[in-house]
Amino acid sequence: MSTTIGTLFEQTVQKYPDKEALYYVQKNIRYSYKEWDRQINKSANALIKAGVNKGDRVSTFLFNTEELATVYFACAKIGAVFNPVNFRLSAEELKFILEDAEPKVVLFEKALLKQVEAIHAELPETSFWFVDQEVPDFAADYHNEVESARDTRPDMEVNEDDLYAIMYTSGTTGRPKGVMHRHREMVEQSLILISGTKLTANDRGLVTAPMFHCAELHCAFLPRVHIGASNVITHHFEPKQTLQLIEEEKISIFFSAPTMWNMMLQEDLSNYNLKSLRLGLYGAAPMAPALVHKIHEKFQTSLIQAYGMTEMGPAVTFLTEDEQITKAGAAGKAILNHEIRVVRPREGGRSEPDDTVEPGENGEIIVRGPCVMPGYFNREDATKNALYEGWYYSGDIGNFDEDGYLWIADRVDDMIISGGENIYPREVEDVLYTHPGILDAAVIGEPDETWGEKVTAIIVKKDPDLTEEKLDEYCRDSAALAGYKRPRRYIFMEELPRNASGKMQKFLLRKKLEEAASRG
Secondary structure, three states: OOOOHHHHHHHHHHHOOOOEEEEEOOOOEEEEHHHHHHHHHHHHHHHHHOOOOOOOEEEEEOOOOHHHHHHHHHHHHHOOEEEEOOOOOOHHHHHHHHHHHOOOEEEEOHHHHHHHHHHHHHOOOOEEEEOOOOOOOOOEEHHHHHHOOOOOOOOOOOOOOOEEEEEEOOOOOOOOOEEEEEHHHHHHHHHHHHHHHOOOOOOEEEEOOOOOOHHHHHHHHHHHHHHOOEEEEOOOOOHHHHHHHHHHOOOOEEEOOHHHHHHHHOOOHHHOOOOOOOEEEEEOOOOOHHHHHHHHHHHOOEEEEEEEOHHHOOEEEEEOHHHOOOOOOOOEEEOOOOEEEEEOOOOOOOOOOOOEOOOOOOEEEEEEOOOOOOEEOOOHHHHHHHEEOOEEEEEEEEEEOOOOOEEEEEEHHHOEEEOOEEEOHHHHHHHHOOOOOEEEEEEEEEEEOOOEEEEEEEEEEOOOOOOHHHHHHHHHHOOOOOHHHOOOEEEEOOOOOEOOOOOEOHHHHHHHHHHHHHOO
């Protein structure tokens, strides 16, 4: 018998039937593994009754909920393909994904009713299931469907090579692509995360980052279920509530994107007892070294970074707890059974996997390992562009240092060329984050008649008295920033556009600046 997402869950139920598996905060639902398994079976049988067959897609347009967690394993048990959709999408963006994935069933909630109402009539082959009260006319009541279903294990043969999920990329550069993953790839990823974070059944994890994103789903939530730990799920991230739950639920481990860690640091941490927290995970976006130091100082907890991408499951490197200070800012080293190379970029063509660069020299990061996707859903051309001779071409620029640690410079698309010099926005952003008056920062290139592009910094202030002149002086005085990399323009905004996983959407920043320039 091959191990699938469904069978690993059932193995945990056999070992820990009466142990608390899940606590959903907003509805005050607590399940033991045995109770949760019955609920998952009912959900699985309800989907079968609704005509969902093996290989059919089931989409969730939800925040973090018990229903999402339950349907996740229900799909795995019947061989349906799980498709969690970003809850921040507009109606048109949601429509794009649902038309591409063609799900049989879509689960959604009251907070997202407006988006679904706008597009449901254009998807006549899809059934919409509502998870809250006051069910709209066009939808079915999820809980009614589930309660009337059998709680016995569904009779469906699923194997490790079956497609398990389609997870759409975050769309930091435009339209998202559906990344396909099979069961065996994510079982492997789960085992690697269990080992790398030293997870045990005694751990209590907090789910506060979005579950539609593979960083939370595959690097945090799934490994904890796999090992028999407990999961506390909260609908969405709120800094105060997160800190309160760590104290009240004795949370020992959880994942947060850098922007979420930064928001928690703005709270008075002396008001909370955080001693139960043994490990904090971060990833999904780069963490400035200054922020790493602040977390160590204020939280007094160990940290592990996982760098990766949806196409790889996502994790491809770890920066372990004993490396957080000495190598702060690095992505780390390859996780078990994975190989990473940095290859020389070629204009107008693909780099060969053997054309590697020297330590300290930037190039494109390519990865191979057992968790790599088989391809993009309905996107054969994009698949051929991303996969070559067993390697995934990430589009990230980085380098290895002399000690073999990977450092991420930036995205290929975000690199700034000014006066013929390559400038990577992240190195400028890292310097800006050391300024105590900055809450958030992004650096992009703007067209410039003289230099081709000029370095422009968009800043969210922590200090209301912060000015362009003060920042320019700070960057001039920094020994970590060459003069030609210094921002030539500063723009202050109330907030920066980030997706739900914390990644900066620089294409939206460029669009805003272009629109402002066109208006004069």
